[in-house]
Amino acid sequence: MCVSTPVSADFINESKANLDTRNFYMNRDFRQSGAAQSKAEEWAQGFILRFESGYTDGPIGVGVDATGLLGVKLDSSPDRVGTGILKSNREAPRRAQDEYGEAGFTAKLRASKSTLKLGTLQPVLPMLMRNDTRLLPQTFRGAWLSSNEVKDLTLDLGRIDRVNQRDSSDNEEMTVFNGGRRNIVLGSVKASDEFLFGGASYKWTPQLSTSYYYGGLDGIYKQHLVNLVHQLPLGEGQSFKSDLRFARSTDDGGSNVDNDAFGALFTYRLGANGFTAGYQQMSGDTGFAYVAGADNALINLVQINDFGNQDEHSWQLRYDFDFAALGVPGLTFMTRYINGDNVDRGPGLSEGKTWERNTDLAYVFQEGPLKNLGLRLRNASTRSNIGSDLDENRVIVSYSVPIW
Structure with a gap:
């Protein structure tokens, strides 16, 4: 604390701290598929404490961020473990731990309109998106430089060496997701301690933006992603949004990764209504590659599936309504409803097919003593000849408390 008064004031007065709580119940029913475990069902309470400091004064400002994560078991058993909201032991019989958590710290340096972060990171970028769909968010460890020196241009460059999964408290090496019918074959390198990324996003007009990003998991795969988003106003209360995405993934010496992924998503908004249609196509010798446990940039990444299997073609129809209009x-x-087919199941086998249906109902109290309390009900069903048939329900109660 041996700093001058102006420095101390900037560092402290611009700081903020917030506590997010999540009460999470999840039930995933496997009975439709004849699986050995009939269902996964767990209930837990999560706490996410975030602190973000301001910066010291001077040409290079110095700051620090901190994140505290804690998950507490409320209900689980060995025959219902495996929802992903609780950490469980790896040896049989699997049991959920009573609690788990982690503390993460991030040093940050700011010069002009550029910021360098070192330590715990939660990127949401096309080639690397932290997963935050369970009790606690996934985190990464590394360095990330973000620059906005040129108006409307954002540049990103970084290196990641470890991942902490959403149901874990261990920093581990990364690998590529290979579920479903990805058909990715790894050589001697099964995991990597280096994910390099870089790219740029530019806003040409308030309605049009484009981006290019590169991401590579050393020794396993490398990937180029291009995105174009256009928002077309159509008069009062109406708009039409186009979202086009393309990704080229190849091996990096230690796998057979070879995939082209194209996606197009179109949304028409009329008042409180949103009507969306999308199409996604995979081609190449494998399915889409991304870091295991993370989210990805596919337009058909939904509650259970992402429809990124080898040669898969899929389409989506979606409807949204905002009850503020009422x-x-x-x-x-x-x-929404997503249907996929044309999956390569191997020689002599018919094409793979999958469909998924999602429903989401959410309410956030706007005023009174319960202001900012959020309630969310999520339901999903999927049927497939290349994976398990699943019925899933999630109930999430969240509350955010500003501390500072």
Whole structure:
């Protein structure tokens, strides 16, 4: 604390701290597929404490961020373990631990409009998206430089060496996701301690933006991603949004990764209504490659599937409604249906097919003593001849408390 008064004031006065709580119940039913375990069902309470400091004064400002994560078991058993909301032991019989957590710290340096972060990171970038769909978020460890020196241009460059999965408290090496019918074959290198990324996003007009990003998991795969987003106003209360994405993935000496992924998503908004249609196509010798446990940039990444298997073609229809138009602000509804086919199942086998249906109902209290309390119900069903048939329900109660 041996700093001058102006420095101390900037560092402290611009700081903020927030506590997010999540009460998470999840039930995944395997009975439709005849699986050995009939269902996964668990209930837990999560706490996410985030602190972000300001910066010291001077040409290079110095700051620090901290994250504290804690998950507490409320209900689980060996015959219902495996939802991903609790950490469980790796030896049989699997049991969920009573609690788990981690503390992460990030040093940050700011010069002009550029920021360098070192330590715990939670990137949301096309080639690397932290997964935050369970009790606690996935985190990464590394260095990330982000620059906005040129107006409307964002540049990103970084290196990641470890990942902490959403149901873990261990920093581990990374590998590529290979579920479903990805058909990715790894050589002697099964995991990597280096993910390099870089890219740029530019906003040409308030309605048009484009981006290019590169991401590579050393010794396993490398990937180039291009994205174009255009928002077309159509008059009062109406708009049409186009979102086009293309990714080229190849091996990096230690796998057979070879994939082209194309996606197009179109959304028409009319008042409180949103109508969306999308198409996604995989081609090449494997399915889409990305870091295991993370989210990805595919347009058909939904509650259970991402429809990124080898040669898979899929389409999506979606409807959204905002009940603020009916005098109930904070209440929203979403439903969608995704259908995929043409999956390569191997010589002599028919094409692989999958469909998934999602429904999401959410409400956030807008005022009164329960302001910022959020309630969310999520339901999903999927049927497939290349994976398990699943019925899933999630109930999430969240609350955010500003501390500083």
